[in-house]
Amino acid sequence: MLDALRMAFGTLTALPVPAPRRIDRRVAGGAMLLAPLAAVPLGVLGCLVLAGAAALGLPALAAAGLAVGTVALGSRGLHLDGLADTADGLAASYDRGRALAVMRTGDSGPSGVATLLLVLLVQCAALEGAVRAGHGVAALAVAVPAGRAAVSLYCARGIPSARQDGLGSTVAGAVPVPAAAAMLLGLAALSALAPGLAWWRGPLAVALGLLAATALLWRCLRRFGGITGDVLGAGVEIATAATLLALST
DSSP states (O other): OOOHHHHHHHHSOOOOOOSEEEEEEEEEEEEHHHHHTTTHHHHHHHHHHHHHHTTOOHHHHHHHHHHHHHHHHHHHHHHHHHHHHHHHHHSSOHHHHHHHHHEEEEEEHHHHHHHHHHHHHHHHHHHHHHHTOOOHHHHHHHHHHHHHHHHHHHHHTTTTSSSSSSSHHHHHHHHOHHHHHHHHHHHHHHHHTTTTTOOOHHHHHHHHHHHHHHHHHHHHHHHHSSSSSSHHHHHHHHHHHHHHHEEEE
C-alpha cells in the first residue's frame, strides 16, 4: 500500500515523494485505484486559490482560470499533454499503428491544440458559473477527484493496453473490477457531503463526468485497441470538464 501511494502521488502529481521500493502489477493497480486520493492535495490547493481570488475581489472568470491553472500545474500538465496527444491520435490516420505513432511524437498538432483550448475553456467557464452560483469551491472539490477517478476506471480488469511498453502497459487491467466499483461508489457518496450543494448534485455530477470519460474510453478502444498513458490523461481532463459543467449552475 505504501508503494502504491508513492507511485500514485509521484506519477499523478508534482508533489515530492520518495520513489516506490518496487513497482509490479499489484503496486500499479493500487496506485491507479488511489488516483482520486492523490488528487486531494491538488484539489485543496485549487480551492484555496479560488477562495483567495474571491476574497481579493477578482472577477469570477479570473478566479476560475487561476484555480484550473493551479490544479494543472500541480500535475505538471501531464493530463493536459495526454489530452492533446490523444486528440491528435484520434484525428490521425485510421491505421492503428500510425495513430499510436502520432501520439508518441510528443508534438501537438492542430487537433490537439484545439481540443486542449476547448476543454480548458469549458473547465474555466463552468467553474466561473459555479463561482457566480455561490458554490465554486464545492464544485472544484468534487470535480478534481472525480476527474482522477477516470484513471481507476480506465485501468479496470479487462481493458487492454494499446502498446507493449509505456505507462499504459504497466497499469492496464491492473485494478480489480470490484475495487474500482467500490472506489467509484465511495467517491459518489462522499460528493453528496459537499457543502453548498444539494445532496444529489455531487453524485450526479460524478456520474456524468465518468459517463463522459467512458464515452472517450469506448472511442479509444475502438481506434487504438487499448489504453495508453496519454489516454489516461485525456480521461482525467474530460471527466473533470464534464463534472464541472454539471455543477456550473
